[in-house]
Amino acid sequence: xxxxxxxxxxxxxxxxxxxxxxxxxxxxxxxxxxxxxxxxxxxxxxxxxxxxxxxxxxxxxxxxxxxxxxxxxxxxxxxxxxxxxxxxxxxxxxxxxxxxxxxxxxxxxxxxxxxxxxxxxxxxxxxxxxxxxxxxxxxxxxxxxxxxxxxxxxxxxxxxxxxxxxxxxxxxxxxxxxxxxxxxxxxxxxxxxxxxxxxxxxxxxxxxxxxxxxxxxxxxxxxxxxxxxxxxxxxxxxxxxxxxxxxxxxxxxxxxxxxxxxxxxxxxxxxxxxxxxxxxxxxxxxxxxxxxxxxxxxxxxxxxxxxxxxxxxxxxxxxxxxxxxxxxxxxxxxxxxxxxxxxxxxxxxxxxxxxxxxxxxxxxxxxxxxxxxxxxxxxxxxxxxxxxxxxxxxxxxxxxxxxxxxxxxxxxxxxxxxxxxxxxxxxxxxxxxxxxxxxxxxxxxxxxxxxxxxxxxxxxxxxxxxxxxxxxxxxxxxxxxxxxxxxxxxxxxxxxxxxxxxxxxxxxxxxxxxxxxxxxxxxxxxxxxxxxxxxxxxxxxxxxxxxxxxxxxxxxxxxxxxxxxxxxxxxxxxxxx
Amino acid sequence: xxxxxxxxxxxxxxxxxxxxxxxxxxxxxxxxxxxxxxxxxxxxxxxxxxxxxxxxxxxxxxxxxxxxxxxxxxxxxxxxxxxxxxxxxxxxxxxxxxxxxxxxxxxxxxxxxxxxxxxxxxxxxxxxxxxxxxxxxxxxxxxxxxxxxxxxxxxxxxxxxxxxxxxxxxxxxxx
Numbered sequence: 229x230x231x232x233x234x235x236x237x238x239x240x241x242x243x244x245x246x247x248x249x250x251x252x253x254x255x256x257x258x259x260x261x262x263x264x265x266x267x268x269x270x271x272x273x274x275x276x277x278x279x280x281x282x283x284x285x286x287x288x289x290x291x292x293x294x295x296x297x298x299x300x301x302x303x304x305x306x307x308x309x310x311x312x313x314x315x316x317x318x319x320x321x322x323x324x325x326x327x328x329x330x331x332x333x334x335x336x337x338x339x340x341x342x343x344x345x346x347x348x349x350x351x352x353x354x355x356x357x358x359x360x361x362x363x364x365x366x367x368x369x370x371x372x373x374x375x376x377x378x379x380x381x382x383x384x385x386x387x388x389x390x391x392x393x394x395x396x397x398x399x400x401x402x403x404x405x406x407x408x409x410x411x412x413x414x415x416x417x418x419x420x421x422x423x424x425x426x427x428x429x430x431x432x433x434x435x436x437x438x439x440x441x442x443x444x445x446x447x448x449x450x451x452x453x454x455x456x457x458x459x460x461x462x463x464x465x466x467x468x469x470x471x472x473x474x475x476x477x478x479x480x481x482x483x484x485x486x487x488x489x490x491x492x493x494x495x496x497x498x499x500x501x502x503x504x505x506x507x508x509x510x511x512x513x514x515x516x517x518x519x520x521x522x523x524x525x526x527x528x529x530x531x532x533x534x535x536x537x538x539x540x541x542x543x544x545x546x547x548x549x550x551x552x553x554x555x556x557x558x559x560x561x562x563x564x565x566x567x568x569x570x571x572x573x574x575x576x577x578x579x580x581x582x583x584x585x586x587x588x589x590x591x592x593x594x595x596x597x598x599x600x601x602x603x604x605x606x607x608x609x610x611x612x613x614x615x616x617x618x619x620x621x622x623x624x625x626x627x628x629x630x631x632x633x634x635x636x637x638x639x640x641x642x643x644x645x646x647x648x649x650x651x652x653x654x655x656x657x658x659x660x661x662x663x664x665x666x667x668x669x670x671x672x673x674x675x676x677x678x679x680x681x682x683x684x685x686x687x688x689x690x691x692x693x694x695x696x697x698x699x700x701x702x703x704x705x706x707x708x709x710x711x712x713x714x715x716x717x718x719x720x721x722x723x724x725x726x727x728x729x730x731x732x733x734x735x736x737x738x739x740x741x742x743x744x745x746x747x748x749x750x751x752x753x754x755x756x757x758x759x760x761x762x763x764x765x766x767x768x769x770x771x772x773x774x775x776x777x778x779x780x781x782x783x784x785x786x787x788x789x790x791x792x793x794x795x796x797x798x799x800x801x802x803x804x805x
Numbered sequence: 806x807x808x809x810x811x812x813x814x815x816x817x818x819x820x821x822x823x824x825x826x827x828x829x830x831x832x833x834x835x836x837x838x839x840x841x842x843x844x845x846x847x848x849x850x851x852x853x854x855x856x857x858x859x860x861x862x863x864x865x866x867x868x869x870x871x872x873x874x875x876x877x878x879x880x881x882x883x884x885x886x887x888x889x890x891x892x893x894x895x896x897x898x899x900x901x902x903x904x905x906x907x908x909x910x911x912x913x914x915x916x917x918x919x920x921x922x923x924x925x926x927x928x929x930x931x932x933x934x935x936x937x938x939x940x941x942x943x944x945x946x947x948x949x950x951x952x953x954x955x956x957x958x959x960x961x962x963x964x965x966x967x968x969x970x971x972x973x974x975x976x977x978x979x980x
Contacts, residue, residue, distance in 0.1 A: 364823075367823060367827050368827075372877045373823070375822070392877055425880070426818065426819050426879060553868075554871070
């Protein structure tokens with residue numbers, strides 16, 4: 229019976245090839261347009277690596293120095309290109325090392341497919357060498373996951389994996405393949421997945437809701453837009469710009485929404501949230517209509533929810549129905565893809581400019597400038613500030629660089645002060661706050677977009693969490709620019725200790741190694757700057773260098789990032805000092 | 806914090822390994838106890854139906870339904886109050902056989918509670934009862950006086966009074 233079925237399949241499709249499961253994996257990746265993948269070999273994934281060896285002219289495998297690095301590199305690749313990032317690892321520790329990156333991709337909606345090897349199916353559940361229940365472990369942090377025990381499942385499951393990862397609200401998918409399934413021969417035929425019965429990637433947009441939204445926006449006297457990564461993920465930058473320009477609405481961004489609209493745009497009023505700009509935070513509690521587009525009201529954005537925009541009608545444009553009313557009650561929810569929704573919204577909007585309202589943002593910006601920005605960008609004290617380093621990078625890259633930041637003080641400074649001219653230029657770990665993200669993510673970003681300048685901005689703490697990826701940069705000759713802002717502290721935690729724990733600096737001071745020597749050990753050009761007069765030339769040299777470059781800047785040890793909304797405070801209680 | 810209510814959650818899903826983990830994790834993450842859970846085939850071919858009983862506020866319930874429906878292999882999820890459903894649980898008692906003859910009252914209890922004797926042998930007998938939770942609780946209290954060797958109770962199964970438009974929805978999805 230089975231033999232007959234196989235015969236029939238053969239007849240019905242001339243294209244079927246009799247190949248191994250592991251070769252099928254490569255063919256699936258090629259069919260999905262994967263040109264680069266990041267990973268680390270090991271026992272249970274060796275058959276796939278053997279095929280990667282054979283197919284190396286078609287698909288480029290990047291050996292990272294740790295599986296976590298592979299996931300972050302895949303994330304960087306995905307975030308700058310909008311394509312699915314792919315990471316691959318062996319079973320057991322290889323697989324568990326992927327988890328941080330997967331969790332990061334899940335909370336930041338990054339399309340990623342992770343492939344893990346698994347012990348032979350006859351060994352499942354026997355505590356075999358390097359066996360771990362990666363399906364069980366990854367379930368809460370994946371959009372979908374699946375274990376394959378038969379080669380014949382590979383095409384369908386991988387097709388589904390890519391479809392799920394990139395459609396709707398994107399996310400990470402993990403596919404675990406037992407070693408016997410990798411060896412098994414079968415008749416391969418690939419068909420892309422275009423639909424899954426139980427899965428609705430983009431909910432239908434309700435025309436009535438759209439009209440109600442337009443009505444609220446048209447009647448608003450003090451409208452405020454807060455946009456998030458949804459604008460970037462749905463490639464809605466042009467539609468978004470058209471909407472805000474027509475309606476004349478001041479627009480602020482979440483950390484992941486940054487760069488969807490150029491920093492210099494007259495309606496771009498800065499970042500919301502804990503270390504965001506003063507005006508959009510304060511005026512969130514003054515606006516009459518708050519329009520959220522592709523964002524999810526994270527607690528770092530809203531502060532105390534019971535005192536967040538209570539006076540305002542809330543309109544929420546959102547692709548994920550589970551996000552509607554999750555944190556902030558909406559008056560009108562427009563479900564659907566941001567690009568399509570904004571396109572349909574545009575003709576319904578009245579032309580407006582909201583001049584007086586806009587002036588309020590300018591006035592508050594001036595206060596922030598005097599109290600914070602001036603000192604960050606044009607310091608008069610001796611020590612270097614993180615802000616002036618960013619300013620120098622802006623100047624020398626003309627705002628064209630993609631900034632990949634890690635997590636902490638330098639990240640907030642990078643997001644606050646980087647000039648973004650192009651979309652998909654702010655690559656950072658927003659939701660999970662994963663230290664160690666930037667160095668490997670910058671590798672992925674640069675490889676996906678070699679034509680772009682990619683500058684990693686990293687603190688001395690996070691840098692040392694994935695510093696081994698310098699090896700990957702060296703081996704692959706990835707021309708990323710690495711800037712470590714060294715204050716010899718885990719700066720953000722130290723800032724909190726100073727403000728909320730009476731300066732008890734528990735385990736936040738770092739005795740650091742010679743970073744320049746380490747970079748040079750990997751044959752990466754490196755320089756250290758300790759005084760203001762050397763900064764400009766050093767950044768210039770970095771940007772002018774063709775290959776990778778490492779720049780350490782010694783910054784003031786105990787500088788703080790302001791403005792700041794202390795935990796539990798309202799957005800309008802934002803502190804300037 | 807709004808009042809905690811008992812909800813019956815009905816979830817239609819694909820039949821996949823690992824989905825139990827995925828759904829129960831949604832509750833576990835929010836520190837919510839699942840009072841009962843049952844999985845079976847449904848009225849639609851190749852569609853699994855889960856019935857869960859949870860106690861939480863309506864606001865929490867709505868958000869959790871959203872999280873459940875977000876799962877790729879979940880077709881549709883609903884929640885209902887006690888009044889909106891017809892529900893049953895099933896239970897079994899194993900009791901020493903001699904009590905059946907020594908304690909005449911037991912026979913009355915079995916009769917009055919509409920329980921059914923499943924088996925009797927010289928050592929023990931087993932009775933089964935289906936009904937609402939309160940009825941089973943009452944039966945337990947009555948029999949416990951005489952001593953229960955073993956007791957077990959199933960998860961809730963339920964149907965809604967109103968129509969669930971799942972079949973029409975699925976038919977639409979096929980195109």
